Amino acid sequence: MPFFAxxxxxxxxxxxxxxxxGGGPLGPEEWRRANVNILTDPDNRDPISGFxxxxxxxxxxxxx
Numbered sequence: 001m002p003f004f005a006x007x008x009x010x011x012x013x014x015x016x017x018x019x020x021x022g023g024g025p026l027g028p029e030e031w032r033r034a035n036v037n038i039l040t041d042p043d044n045r046d047p048i049s050g051f052x053x054x055x056x057x058x059x060x061x062x063x064x
Contacts, residue, residue, distance in 0.1 A: 003039065005061060016059060018039065019036070039059065040052060040053075040057060041053075041057070044057070
């Protein structure tokens with residue numbers, strides 16, 4: 001599932017900001033599909049706590 005970026009001068013070059021929210025069973029279809037966790041690797045976990053790494057991840061951004 002693609003996500004789309006809105007490029008502004010408020011975000012540093014080479015960085016994206018993906019706010020969490022959505023993905024729940026309630027609300028319109030767009031809201032249900034807006035789960036930013038789909039971008040994460042569920043196997044990328046902190047070796048001590050086992051908690052998934054959500055705060056800083058690599059991503060690929062392409063211009064369409």
